[in-house]
Amino acid sequence: xxxxxxxxxxxxxxxxxxxxxxxxxxxxxxxxxxxxxxxxxxxxxxxxxxxxxxxxxxxxxxxx
Numbered sequence: 001x002x003x004x005x006x007x008x009x010x011x012x013x014x015x016x017x018x019x020x021x022x023x024x025x026x027x028x029x030x031x032x033x034x035x036x037x038x039x040x041x042x043x044x045x046x047x048x049x050x051x052x053x054x055x056x057x058x059x060x061x062x063x064x
Contacts, residue, residue, distance in 0.1 A: 007056065 015033075018024040039045070 007052070 015029045019026055019029060039048070
């Protein structure tokens, strides 16, 4: 059985787990999310997106 989840759902799950089980404070998660949002509007965004897509394709090819 194959399940497709958007990357944002997986990252949201990890953020929730960090808050719930590791004791990370909510404001730190919000600050990191805002940093990522602002970073997506810089010249680094294409490189980050390309790296993320490459990483996801490597992980997906390992499971085929």
